[in-house]
Amino acid sequence: MFKRAAIKKYGKKLLPALQKRYGEQQYYNPSQVRTTVYKGNFSPRYLPLGYLMFIEPNQLPSLIKEEFPNLCINNYTQEIRDYLDKHKYYGLLKFLAE
DSSP states (O other): OOOHHHHHHHHHHHHHHHHHHHOOOSOOOHHHHHHHHHHTTOOGGGHHHHHHHHSOGGGHHHHHHHHOTTOOHHHHHHHHHHHHHHHTOOGGGGGGGO
């Protein structure tokens, strides 16, 4: 399901792209993340990962339910953790290993 290059790009380049476009913030809103993903040539397939990384955690459940109704965010997060463990990669995704 996951492609190493796409995940690494999210882990290494999405935050700098968000900061360049919107300035440094603790969290970004879903629209900012979505726009940066589509205009920054990131794989939209992994947009939930962008949301997981950069929007306020309390916004995540309702957003995922609305935009990705067939996606269980807990299973998705675990799948990413398993992938990262298998490939020994974390980068900015290290928060998922905790």
